[in-house]
Amino acid sequence: MIRQYSPHDIELWANCSGDRNSVHFDKAIARENGLKDIIAQGMLVLLDAKLMLSPYILTDSSINFYLKKPIFVHSDIEFSVRERGGKSFVTVADSDDPAEPCITASVLPQETADFKEGLVQFPINSDFIKNNIEAQIDLLKKSYPHIVDNWLLMDTLLFCLCFNMRKDDYFRRQAEKIAGHSGNIATYHVAHNIFVSKWLLERREVDFYSLSYSVGEKDIYINDDSAYSTFIINANEGDNVIYQSSIGCMTKAYSV
Numbered sequence: 001m002i003r004q005y006s007p008h009d010i011e012l013w014a015n016c017s018g019d020r021n022s023v024h025f026d027k028a029i030a031r032e033n034g035l036k037d038i039i040a041q042g043m044l045v046l047l048d049a050k051l052m053l054s055p056y057i058l059t060d061s062s063i064n065f066y067l068k069k070p071i072f073v074h075s076d077i078e079f080s081v082r083e084r085g086g087k088s089f090v091t092v093a094d095s096d097d098p099a100e101p102c103i104t105a106s107v108l109p110q111e112t113a114d115f116k117e118g119l120v121q122f123p124i125n126s127d128f129i130k131n132n133i134e135a136q137i138d139l140l141k142k143s144y145p146h147i148v149d150n151w152l153l154m155d156t157l158l159f160c161l162c163f164n165m166r167k168d169d170y171f172r173r174q175a176e177k178i179a180g181h182s183g184n185i186a187t188y189h190v191a192h193n194i195f196v197s198k199w200l201l202e203r204r205e206v207d208f209y210s211l212s213y214s215v216g217e218k219d220i221y222i223n224d225d226s227a228y229s230t231f232i233i234n235a236n237e238g239d240n241v242i243y244q245s246s247i248g249c250m251t252k253a254y255s256v
Helices: 007-017 027-032 042-056 126-143 150-177 198-202
Strands: 061-067 077-084 087-094 103-109 120-123 185-196 212-222 226-237 240-253
Touching (some): 007 042, 007 126, 007 150, 042 061, 042 087, 042 185, 126 150, 150 226, 150 240
Antiparallel strands (some): 061 103, 061 185, 077 087, 087 103, 120 212, 212 226, 226 240
């Protein structure tokens, strides 16, 4: 599959997710960050990669994405899937430089979600879920009607809900961690690891209101002008984690 990402695609995803990072909209700021043009949101591109991988996710699995290079607006982007040794892989590459993938991904069997040592998690307020989940599902289904699998709907839904809920505090905290920042920062999505349970895959429908949710953050490293952290979202059915998303983000300071 080959596709391009247009400013309309970027705006559509921003409308759903709340991801309005300046490097997706402002060419001048993108160039100040060493980019030749504005770039598509990482989760927007990963949505297409996940759609390609979804037929290969049949049981308890981990899905591991690594974002190595940005996806520029209007570039021809090639998605390819292959299977090897009982594992499935996706490669996403710019057609102008196919030898250097922008994104790589793999699907591996995994029975339970990873234990995140040192992670402090906070329950998501049930009222927030009740008050926002239906409208968010309706928006996603209207904007992306091809999202039909339960795990992918949950993945997209929870990212959009949690990002909209916590983005201002998250970016403020990231800025405060960087001692040398001038008040201008850009945050990039660099990795995404997902656990999908067989429970979630086998359900014809999921009652999102009956589940419990939590979010957490963990710093990996911090220096004067950058910080790397993970943002974790869990969905539980009783005591069992049925879905887990761990999003790796790099935050860098830049000068105007």
